[in-house]
Amino acid sequence: MAPTYDLLAVDIDGTLADSSGRVPRENAAALRRAMDAGIEVVLCTGRSRAESLFAIEAIGPTRAMVAAGGSMVVDPGSGETLHRFAMHERVVRGVVDRLTDEGHAALVLKDGTVSPVDYLVVTRNGATIDPVTTWWFETLGVSFAEVGSLDEDEHPEWTVRVGACAPSSRTLPIRDDLLGAFGEHVLFHSFPAVVAPEHVKDDGGGGTYHVVEAFDRDAHKWSGIAWLCERLGIDPRRTAAIGDQINDVSMIEQAGLGIAMGNAVDEIRGIADVHTATNDECGVALAVDRLLAGEW
Numbered sequence: 001m002a003p004t005y006d007l008l009a010v011d012i013d014g015t016l017a018d019s020s021g022r023v024p025r026e027n028a029a030a031l032r033r034a035m036d037a038g039i040e041v042v043l044c045t046g047r048s049r050a051e052s053l054f055a056i057e058a059i060g061p062t063r064a065m066v067a068a069g070g071s072m073v074v075d076p077g078s079g080e081t082l083h084r085f086a087m088h089e090r091v092v093r094g095v096v097d098r099l100t101d102e103g104h105a106a107l108v109l110k111d112g113t114v115s116p117v118d119y120l121v122v123t124r125n126g127a128t129i130d131p132v133t134t135w136w137f138e139t140l141g142v143s144f145a146e147v148g149s150l151d152e153d154e155h156p157e158w159t160v161r162v163g164a165c166a167p168s169s170r171t172l173p174i175r176d177d178l179l180g181a182f183g184e185h186v187l188f189h190s191f192p193a194v195v196a197p198e199h200v201k202d203d204g205g206g207g208t209y210h211v212v213e214a215f216d217r218d219a220h221k222w223s224g225i226a227w228l229c230e231r232l233g234i235d236p237r238r239t240a241a242i243g244d245q246i247n248d249v250s251m252i253e254q255a256g257l258g259i260a261m262g263n264a265v266d267e268i269r270g271i272a273d274v275h276t277a278t279n280d281e282c283g284v285a286l287a288v289d290r291l292l293a294g295e296w
Helices: 012-016 025-036 053-059 089-101 131-140 168-182 221-232 246-254 266-271 283-292
Strands: 007-010 040-043 065-067 072-074 081-084 106-110 119-122 144-147 159-167 186-192 209-216 239-243 257-260
Touching: 007 012, 007 025, 007 221, 007 283, 012 053, 012 239, 012 283, 025 040, 025 053, 025 283, 040 053, 040 065, 040 221, 065 221, 072 221, 081 221, 089 106, 089 119, 089 159, 089 168, 089 209, 159 168, 168 186, 168 209, 186 246, 221 239, 221 246, 239 246, 239 283, 246 257, 246 266, 257 266
Parallel strands: 007 040, 007 239, 119 144, 239 257
Antiparallel strands: 065 072, 072 081, 106 119, 106 159, 159 209, 186 209
16 A cells, blocks of 8 residues: 655654653664655754754655755755745844843854854853753764854854753743844744753742754744745645644644654644654654554
């Protein structure tokens, strides 16, 4: 029986990966079965490719992945950028200034295929790097350059995301302020920094660190999937997407079949067509089996 869907988009954190940050063998094997059945499997993540190597290695070669929240479509094997939704320089400067004015180092993600580093970390006005980001860079071996000003960025046209990580009591007001200033030009996300040891992501006041991220207004996971569908000649109605977090809303809502993880936030659960088990219960494998069986 031919599969009902031609493309399956799979989020990584909270979806493909379990709560320890590893990809269970059951999930990896299920995705390989999907590929063997002719389904185009596409990792679709808020991470950059450099931050996703463990997942790429776990599932094996695929033709493309949607990275950095949808702002880039890349070849996961070679790292070649197939498409990017770059941010306007004026908007980048405005977001960086607001973040650093509040004392938060601005994390400026670059297109790593043309930039010598993955991130520029702007520490203007003495802004400091948070412990979650320090842990993240050290653990994943992410390359970065610390700069005092965006004037040191030789290629502003290569910026695809600007973000920061801080206690939620500080990031949420900043997000709302940025929405008021740049809402027509920028897409914003804010969510807990779930992938970090508890002692690192605890803000010391009974809360947790949150990530706030800004993208070009056209850069989201579904825009990356739609671009890829056009390139590969796939009908967008014959796509399925599985995720758990707020940055998965666009693909869960727009895909032919939106699948919510059992651990998904309410926004995802409310718009999904079907639901699977949690990421610690190999929900991706269960979903793939139902797709291949024709139940979904």
